[in-house]
Amino acid sequence: MWDVQSAQGRPVICCEGMANTIRASVVQAATAAYSLSDTLDKLERLTRLAKERDGAQLAVFPEAFIGGYPKMSTFGIVVGDRRPEGRDEFVRYAKAAIEIPSPAIERIEQISKDTNVFLVVGVIERDNGTLYCTVVFVDPEQGYAGKHRKLVPTAMERVIWGQGDGSTLPVLTKTFENPSAPGTTVQTKLSATICWENYMPLLRTYYYSQGTQIYCAPTVDARPAWQHTMTHIALEGRCFVLSACQFSQEKDYPPDHAVADANARDPNNVMIAGGSVIISPLGKVLAGPLLDGEGVLTAELDLDDVLRGKFDLDVTGHYARNDVFEFKLREPVGPGSR
Amino acid sequence: MWDVQSAQGRPVICCEGMANTIRASVVQAATAAYSLSDTLDKLERLTRLAKERDGAQLAVFPEAFIGGYPKMSTFGIVVGDRRPEGRDEFVRYAKAAIEIPSPAIERIEQISKDTNVFLVVGVIERDNGTLYCTVVFVDPEQGYAGKHRKLVPTAMERVIWGQGDGSTLPVLTKTFENPSAPGTTVQTKLSATICWENYMPLLRTYYYSQGTQIYCAPTVDARPAWQHTMTHIALEGRCFVLSACQFSQEKDYPPDHAVADANARDPNNVMIAGGSVIISPLGKVLAGPLLDGEGVLTAELDLDDVLRGKFDLDVTGHYARNDVFEFKLREPVGPGSR
Amino acid sequence: MWDVQSAQGRPVICCEGMANTIRASVVQAATAAYSLSDTLDKLERLTRLAKERDGAQLAVFPEAFIGGYPKMSTFGIVVGDRRPEGRDEFVRYAKAAIEIPSPAIERIEQISKDTNVFLVVGVIERDNGTLYCTVVFVDPEQGYAGKHRKLVPTAMERVIWGQGDGSTLPVLTKTFENPSAPGTTVQTKLSATICWENYMPLLRTYYYSQGTQIYCAPTVDARPAWQHTMTHIALEGRCFVLSACQFSQEKDYPPDHAVADANARDPNNVMIAGGSVIISPLGKVLAGPLLDGEGVLTAELDLDDVLRGKFDLDVTGHYARNDVFEFKLREPVGPGSR
Amino acid sequence: MWDVQSAQGRPVICCEGMANTIRASVVQAATAAYSLSDTLDKLERLTRLAKERDGAQLAVFPEAFIGGYPKMSTFGIVVGDRRPEGRDEFVRYAKAAIEIPSPAIERIEQISKDTNVFLVVGVIERDNGTLYCTVVFVDPEQGYAGKHRKLVPTAMERVIWGQGDGSTLPVLTKTFENPSAPGTTVQTKLSATICWENYMPLLRTYYYSQGTQIYCAPTVDARPAWQHTMTHIALEGRCFVLSACQFSQEKDYPPDHAVADANARDPNNVMIAGGSVIISPLGKVLAGPLLDGEGVLTAELDLDDVLRGKFDLDVTGHYARNDVFEFKLREPVGPGSR
Amino acid sequence: MWDVQSAQGRPVICCEGMANTIRASVVQAATAAYSLSDTLDKLERLTRLAKERDGAQLAVFPEAFIGGYPKMSTFGIVVGDRRPEGRDEFVRYAKAAIEIPSPAIERIEQISKDTNVFLVVGVIERDNGTLYCTVVFVDPEQGYAGKHRKLVPTAMERVIWGQGDGSTLPVLTKTFENPSAPGTTVQTKLSATICWENYMPLLRTYYYSQGTQIYCAPTVDARPAWQHTMTHIALEGRCFVLSACQFSQEKDYPPDHAVADANARDPNNVMIAGGSVIISPLGKVLAGPLLDGEGVLTAELDLDDVLRGKFDLDVTGHYARNDVFEFKLREPVGPGSR
Amino acid sequence: MWDVQSAQGRPVICCEGMANTIRASVVQAATAAYSLSDTLDKLERLTRLAKERDGAQLAVFPEAFIGGYPKMSTFGIVVGDRRPEGRDEFVRYAKAAIEIPSPAIERIEQISKDTNVFLVVGVIERDNGTLYCTVVFVDPEQGYAGKHRKLVPTAMERVIWGQGDGSTLPVLTKTFENPSAPGTTVQTKLSATICWENYMPLLRTYYYSQGTQIYCAPTVDARPAWQHTMTHIALEGRCFVLSACQFSQEKDYPPDHAVADANARDPNNVMIAGGSVIISPLGKVLAGPLLDGEGVLTAELDLDDVLRGKFDLDVTGHYARNDVFEFKLREPVGPGSR
Numbered sequence A, B, C, D, E, F: 001m002w003d004v005q006s007a008q009g010r011p012v013i014c015c016e017g018m019a020n021t022i023r024a025s026v027v028q029a030a031t032a033a034y035s036l037s038d039t040l041d042k043l044e045r046l047t048r049l050a051k052e053r054d055g056a057q058l059a060v061f062p063e064a065f066i067g068g069y070p071k072m073s074t075f076g077i078v079v080g081d082r083r084p085e086g087r088d089e090f091v092r093y094a095k096a097a098i099e100i101p102s103p104a105i106e107r108i109e110q111i112s113k114d115t116n117v118f119l120v121v122g123v124i125e126r127d128n129g130t131l132y133c134t135v136v137f138v139d140p141e142q143g144y145a146g147k148h149r150k151l152v153p154t155a156m157e158r159v160i161w162g163q164g165d166g167s168t169l170p171v172l173t174k175t176f177e178n179p180s181a182p183g184t185t186v187q188t189k190l191s192a193t194i195c196w197e198n199y200m201p202l203l204r205t206y207y208y209s210q211g212t213q214i215y216c217a218p219t220v221d222a223r224p225a226w227q228h229t230m231t232h233i234a235l236e237g238r239c240f241v242l243s244a245c246q247f248s249q250e251k252d253y254p255p256d257h258a259v260a261d262a263n264a265r266d267p268n269n270v271m272i273a274g275g276s277v278i279i280s281p282l283g284k285v286l287a288g289p290l291l292d293g294e295g296v297l298t299a300e301l302d303l304d305d306v307l308r309g310k311f312d313l314d315v316t317g318h319y320a321r322n323d324v325f326e327f328k329l330r331e332p333v334g335p336g337s338r
Helices: A036-054 A084-096 A103-115 A155-159 A195-199 A201-209 A226-237 A304-310 B036-054 B084-096 B103-115 B155-159 B195-199 B201-209 B225-237 B304-310 C036-054 C084-096 C103-115 C155-159 C195-199 C201-209 C226-237 C304-310 D036-054 D084-096 D103-115 D155-159 D195-199 D201-209 D225-237 D304-310 E036-054 E084-096 E103-115 E155-159 E195-199 E201-209 E225-237 E304-310 F036-054 F084-096 F103-115 F155-159 F195-199 F201-209 F225-237 F304-310
Strands: A005-007 A010-013 A021-028 A058-060 A118-127 A130-139 A143-149 A172-177 A185-192 A214-219 A240-245 A247-249 A270-273 A276-279 A285-290 A295-302 A325-329 B005-007 B010-013 B021-028 B058-060 B118-127 B130-139 B143-149 B172-177 B185-192 B214-219 B240-245 B247-249 B270-273 B276-279 B285-290 B295-302 B325-329 C005-007 C010-013 C021-028 C058-060 C118-127 C130-139 C143-149 C172-177 C185-192 C214-219 C240-245 C247-249 C270-273 C276-279 C285-290 C295-302 C325-329 D005-007 D010-013 D021-028 D058-060 D118-127 D130-139 D143-149 D172-177 D185-192 D214-219 D240-245 D247-249 D270-273 D276-279 D285-290 D295-302 D325-329 E005-007 E010-013 E021-028 E058-060 E118-127 E130-139 E143-149 E172-177 E185-192 E214-219 E240-245 E247-249 E270-273 E276-279 E285-290 E295-302 E325-329 F005-007 F010-013 F021-028 F058-060 F118-127 F130-139 F143-149 F172-177 F185-192 F214-219 F240-245 F247-249 F270-273 F276-279 F285-290 F295-302 F325-329
Touching: A021 A036, A021 A185, A021 A276, A021 A285, A036 A058, A036 A103, A036 A118, A036 A295, A058 A214, A084 A118, A084 B304, A103 A118, A103 A130, A103 A143, A118 A214, A130 A185, A155 C155, A195 A201, A195 A214, A195 A226, A201 A226, A201 A325, A201 D201, A201 D325, A214 A226, A226 A240, A226 A276, A226 D225, A276 A295, A285 A295, A295 A304, A304 E084, A325 D201, B021 B036, B021 B185, B021 B276, B021 B285, B036 B058, B036 B103, B036 B118, B036 B295, B058 B214, B084 B118, B103 B118, B103 B130, B103 B143, B118 B214, B130 B185, B195 B201, B195 B214, B195 B225, B201 B225, B201 B325, B201 C201, B201 C325, B214 B225, B225 B240, B225 B276, B225 C226, B276 B295, B285 B295, B295 B304, B325 C201, C021 C036, C021 C185, C021 C276, C021 C285, C036 C058, C036 C103, C036 C118, C036 C295, C058 C214, C084 C118, C084 D304, C103 C118, C103 C130, C103 C143, C118 C214, C130 C185, C195 C201, C195 C214, C195 C226, C201 C226, C201 C325, C214 C226, C226 C240, C226 C276, C276 C295, C285 C295, C295 C304, D021 D036, D021 D185, D021 D276, D021 D285, D036 D058, D036 D103, D036 D118, D036 D295, D058 D214, D058 D240, D084 D118, D084 F304, D103 D118, D103 D130, D103 D143, D118 D214, D130 D185, D155 E155, D195 D201, D195 D214, D195 D225, D201 D225, D201 D325, D214 D225, D225 D240, D225 D276, D276 D295, D285 D295, D295 D304, E021 E036, E021 E185, E021 E276, E021 E285, E036 E058, E036 E103, E036 E118, E036 E295, E058 E214, E058 E240, E084 E118, E103 E118, E103 E130, E103 E143, E118 E214, E130 E185, E195 E201, E195 E214, E195 E225, E201 E225, E201 E325, E201 F201, E201 F325, E214 E225, E225 E240, E225 E276, E225 F225, E276 E295, E285 E295, E295 E304, E325 F201, F021 F036, F021 F185, F021 F276, F021 F285, F036 F058, F036 F103, F036 F118, F036 F295, F058 F214, F058 F240, F084 F118, F103 F118, F103 F130, F103 F143, F118 F214, F130 F185, F195 F201, F195 F214, F195 F225, F201 F225, F201 F325, F214 F225, F225 F240, F225 F276, F276 F295, F285 F295, F295 F304
Parallel strands: A021 A058, A021 A240, A058 A118, A185 A214, A214 A240, B021 B058, B021 B240, B058 B118, B185 B214, B214 B240, C021 C058, C021 C240, C058 C118, C185 C214, C214 C240, D021 D058, D021 D240, D058 D118, D185 D214, D214 D240, E021 E058, E021 E240, E058 E118, E185 E214, E214 E240, F021 F058, F021 F240, F058 F118, F185 F214, F214 F240
Antiparallel strands: A005 A010, A010 A185, A021 A295, A118 A130, A130 A143, A172 A185, A240 A276, A247 A270, A276 A285, A325 D325, B005 B010, B010 B185, B021 B295, B118 B130, B130 B143, B172 B185, B240 B276, B247 B270, B276 B285, B325 C325, C005 C010, C021 C295, C118 C130, C130 C143, C172 C185, C240 C276, C247 C270, C276 C285, D005 D010, D010 D185, D021 D295, D118 D130, D130 D143, D172 D185, D240 D276, D247 D270, D276 D285, E005 E010, E021 E295, E118 E130, E130 E143, E172 E185, E240 E276, E247 E270, E276 E285, E325 F325, F005 F010, F010 F185, F021 F295, F118 F130, F130 F143, F172 F185, F240 F276, F247 F270, F276 F285
16 A cells, blocks of 8 residues: 655546545536526536535636627627717626626625535626626635636627736636545636637646646537637646536527527527536546537546656646747736736 | 516616616706805705706816816916915915815715705815815715725816825716606616826726726816817716816905906906716717806716617727736825725 | 037036027818828928928927828738738739838938928828838938837727837937027927827836837827826826827728718718827926818927926926835847847 | 739648638558558558549658567667667567658658658667657658657657657648649648647647648557547647557557467557548548458548638637736757757 | 955865865665655665764765656556556656655755755656656755756656756856864865766766756766776866666566566665765775675765866866867757746 | 668768778877877887887877977976066977978878878877967878867966867868778767866766867876776767777986986886776777886777667767756957967
8 A cells, every 4th residue: 555645736647556535516507597596596506516415626617607708699790880879888798897806796696605516616706897707716615716717819809808818817726525535625727718718829838837637618609610629738737627618598698698599589599509528637538528409418537647647648747848839828917906 | 578687786787678768967056165064055056957957866076166266376486486465365265175074075075965956066165284176076875985085186186286196086876766667677887087187098998898888077167179079088988977067257256366367357257167078988079068158068878879889880899909008007005095 | 508518428508598499389280081192292391391480490290191091991800810902902002112222211301301390191001911000200300310110909990900119219319499599409309109009108108217208209190188198197207298190081091991881971070180299397388289181280399398297297306216116127038139 | 813922831721612622631541561662652552542543642641650669679678777678679670661851861852752742750760878759741852841759658658759849840731732623722731740749739839820721640559539529629729630549550560579369469450540530620520430341541631621620719819818828849959850 | 374255156165274064975775665754764764874973064975866766667668568567666756756846855854854854856757747757856955956857868767757958057166164173164066967868978067067066976876997087087077976776686676576587586686786876076986896795885075076077177177178069058948947 | 671871961871780990009109209200200110110010090199209208308487477587498398399381280190191091190299389288180082180288287287278169169070981891981079078078077968078089198197096987988978989098117217307216217117107998889998008118009999889888878969968057169350360
């Protein structure tokens, strides 16, 4: 039997012959359209389902789950012009967003505490006059534990969301109970990357360098090509990839919301088609992709697979070339930095 | 109906279909020449007018309203020489100034409490041997709530006033009752910028970054060009601009006071021509400019206009480039810091 | 009579009684719709007009004059989706853009050389897969002399243009012949700020700090409120402001281009309404605003007015508070930096 | 019709309605075991096939095609020990490698010239006492045009190959005739990334930043997971990915070469299983994957697809955050740098 | 008698007629096979032996003493392939490694403190997914004082260990009691170079340039030729060389561990044959080489011999040619730098 | 059979099963005391011996073989004073030195041509008023082929010899006939390092980086410790080391020359004790050390041993860390540069 050792802020590697696992879920669901309280209720219901049915210790919710993803909207914007009703649509959307801290955050803290599930939740965050596409991390014991703001919104998102910066790229260390060996614990590191941020190689490199093992990828990208990227990232980073996508239909939006085809409105038309998935560090799909509706996927993650994978590929360790490529995070400097 | 939420130190965004407003006034008036008690009486009288006639919840008074603006004086100074009578003139001016705290401040607190009007008042502040061009904030409930000292006096002002520093740049949060929805409240943030400080882009940037929504601009600048700058600031900062200017005539000064043309003294000659104004975050003039005498201007401010404006311009949020421009407030360090 | 002094890279202050002037034009015109060669011909024609009619030594052309401003277009983008025809529209738009260097730049160099007019021209620049809203500076003697890329595109522009950075913020020094004193020359500094960049206080501060005297503001913002901002900037920066706006009608765009009201297409409908203007450092409007069509405005700029204005306001000099506000340009670090 | 423009070292974007294409092949083949002249003959034969059958203008050969990939060898190495026969195996392997320049390079130049095919060929390069896994670029007109040395060998490769450095990361510009519009040409940029280098996010980022459009990926990785990574890179980099893998059987190696199972030697046993593929910038598989033997895959590449893809994702352009992530290539300094 | 002088961070040169000595040991021993606690116990036992029997003040342990040197293992790797059981072997090996800091480091600190012996110990260090062959320096008073990671692993080691960089090349200053003159102290500088790093002339040059006097060389190289290199280095660097090698037999490894000849397993077969040695700056062997088993060698080091040697050879001082050879350490730049 | 290839300036690696060898000698002999012609005669005699007896193709003569090594002399120098007879002694020594070119060089060229032996000869070179300790390379076909001047004279040598610089560090490429395969040739690289220059790690590194395979080490260091250094260099550089030392007795010097013990002069007293040796790249002694008199040692050098050795150690190739250590030769700049 091997010696057990623990260290400050490093994963605990446990006993020979014993798996070091945690059970993790990705939640595929739509925002309860623009209603914060309904959406928080839905978050609680789905968290309880993940916990009670699957034994989840960690649950990842999609991008913009709280606050909503206004798919197909234009906010009255064309090049060079903004219509007044677009401003009102923005005010409405901004009011559906949450602040940090706020009662909404307190409610999520309570859900996490009650269920003992660590939550990773996509939200729309309001900070003064700017909205951000943010992920919040909520710990059952410590409550709110950090946030990540999307660095580069995609296409039309750029007119409704601001850009995050280097101050909100946390990689959190979390100790979970080890379901494979009752009475022992496992320590792991997790982070979040939102939607097309997953195409940013420097952002991924930064997270890998900080030791992320549970790579959460909340998204609304439901294209089939997304699966290639998720598998690639698992292989490249030698980490577990947990991608949670929204599955939404027209009925999940207000009746007057933009849709793909205004002449063929149908409450059952799919707006965002899902594709949530869990993949291991060697590229094996452990659960999903879930394609046909809302749902919760759960998998048991053997954290030793990270080491098995890094044996021959550790892109910020033995496979890095710091001599050839200088790479460094820059903290922002400015009155708006936080 | 949208969910209502409140948060620590952040504006409350209220209910759909309901405006989130406050009623605010700018007071255009002259100092009662070098008489502190007369000027305090005048402050009380005008505050009551704003309250009773217009329902004001907030009132802004001009630069140097208390203590006076010694327009046309030279204080006996030429390059390389000061005449003794100039020193005596300075002593007289210094005695007309107030200290913080002092009975004068207590009187203003009492006026604010009695009328339930939040006051933003330009004063000449005496601190040992130096005078400052200061604005004091006085809250009906908490009394004296902070002060801002002008950072850079202009031209000849530099021989009678000292410079403020980074310790007196408050942006205050204030909760008002919402006149558009009795029983509810609105929270907002306000700050003050004096006269040509309004031409300092870094000072404005700092205030914007702190979330100021009610941008108070006490002044004695009565040039027509002032209006361009006030409108620009409203647009640039997506904030309400409340500019209060003195309107003074020769009769408002002591008989021996310097005037524009000593050979054509006339009690009705205009010394400072006013131009007080209230402008919305999208650049619309809500009241004023008032050009022909003393008076009180009042407007209802729909605070949601701040968000409407920030939709496409938030110069310290989604429209900032902290990567390109490092910008930071420096708190003063020294025995004189406060 | 004062001594004449010259200095490295500093304006020459010339002889008493002699004005130090240059003649400068702003050109208000539309892109010849998506045709590079037509637009270059138009640039040549208008430059010759400015030269021959008005004696211009410097001419400023509007934002996106070369490459075009696709007003009212949506590029097939809604939140969360891009239609294939939008990609093709982008390819078409990208092909209308120019590279630096390129034959188009060479043509502009030739026009500048032939007319002896220093040109400041808004262009759409293509660099690999990203377009930038850029201004190029072209000198009659040296040819291409630098460029500025817009730092923050506004609203829908964010989906078609990338962001500039700290490497393209030139303030150029240029020596012109002095039309007021034949045989003498005047040296001045000039820079460019595009459209809503003019609302960025830190960008303006940077330019002021580098000594800009001829502040060029190519734009497509034709709102009346623009005039307030232009006047404010002249006053704040104590510089000449030369704002060149497009004036375009539906006939200036391809027949299938988006318009404000697709049901009321009319070749004469105004798309961008102009408003070009030239303002002095003390806020005096020297020419314009031009509101009713294309045209060229010219004014004689007395460069000594810059000093006259800085006498009492120099916001990055005697009116700055570097002790209170730290402010610094950050050069980019990256493979894409240039 | 759009104006045609060319520029120094930039892609030419051609005429409206005309496709800008080139025809490119990936060659899937085994080294003619350790025989340099046989392998060069094979290179010539396959190049002629690509040219004559498919009209190829560019052909990519697999990793180590010249020099060979000694799969399953151990070179007599265990941790802490090297056996003498391993040294002899290394000498034999080193002698099968080529130098640059050398007659072997001259032969490749001749093949390229004779066929008018631009060649990208994986070779084992010998430089003094160290071998490198290298790709050489050979132009029909200019001959040898550059090389790339693998930066990080994988696992056991580390005992037979050295590491490349920042001096051998070329992105070459090449002008081809445009088969879609006879008489016109297209300019493009290409680079090479070998095997698991494709998992190095900083290397890829560097290539993207230099504008690579034809991303060549010679490899010997024949795992199915490779396809995910190839598709991801096409999407991430908005470039054409041309992956050429060896397909080798035991008969392609000397009779005494190591094999997977020494007890079941069979000349037809697969050693490296192929999987060569060509993918478009939007992730569409244009040819392959080829799985069942040697062969040549060819596709017509519409270079405008690069722009179509960069419309919404340009990870070193409008989708970069140079403010947040500092990233720079470091040129080596040392006597061995070249 | 000479004046005694002390200097910041410089050796104290003491009194005439008095030697400036320290007593130093090299420990020749095997890892207690893959058991961290057993190995730590052995470290304590051997440290106490060095202290109590020989009066050691400094003790050097072999390369990989903690964590083990998996001699003869292949980790299931051949060129182009990794077998799954190799990954598991790596996980087992990784678990036997230690982190810094960790309880294992704390235990070594305690041993150092209890015995008052400065320890230089070869360890296998785990940092996220990469292992390093590291030497830790542990001070009786300050505890953990630094580490050196091997820069270039040799041959098969390259598949299990990463590369160190310029951030872990410490040369430590340490003050010891002077056993030759009770009540006085001597100050010296020490560093560590692992196994074939000793063949890296630039690494040695760097250490010489930093003033190393006690050159520790933990190793597992037991070839007779090693003695030549150790003597050469003492002469070249004018330093004391303390080489500590493992002496291990098959019985020191787990029963299933790879051996030289699997058909002739014998618990007494030698795996690593020792050869630990202590050599003076003028090339005199002070103790060893120890060839026939585990053991502790101790010598009294007269630190003045360093100066005696540098009289006629100081390769980074009077014998350097900085005009001819530029040489500089490069600190790494990257998120993984520490 | 392997393909044979040649390349510009690179070693030819020849045919399988055929050794690639050359026969090389080191000559151990004393200068014929201060007689140039006698010494040149001796050089011819010993060269013919090497050729005729041993088949030598290359012969290395000791340091200062021509011109002499004035062992035990002081040249009348003490600190702060020089005696006149020392000056005379220097004149005598300088006259025994040779210039390049000169009749002496022509004589050596003739010997080389006549015998077809490549010569590496230690000489004292006179260049105006300075003497250098130099090695000349003389080719049978091309004649004088280059020289190396000692970079750092040792101790008392510093008062009679100047310092060489970066302009005289040649690594020469030479093609020899291959005695193991008549009719074929082998190409190799050779350089020279004099006496304690062999302790200069940066000089050795430079030579290794240039590909030296025949490392010639003319010397007068006859200490036993020299053997350790020669073996180390062979191992470190993976090159053949050919060390040629003088063997001299008192009778080889003028009668009045300084000796170790002036009271015990004896013509047979040994002045320099020899120790010439030839060592292979893996550290095997191929010939010598020769300790008891003058003589010629010859060995057959299998040049493939260089590759065998570099398989696991190439200190300027796969075992270098150019990222960590910047290292570069500086060519001299100045009127004296050559």
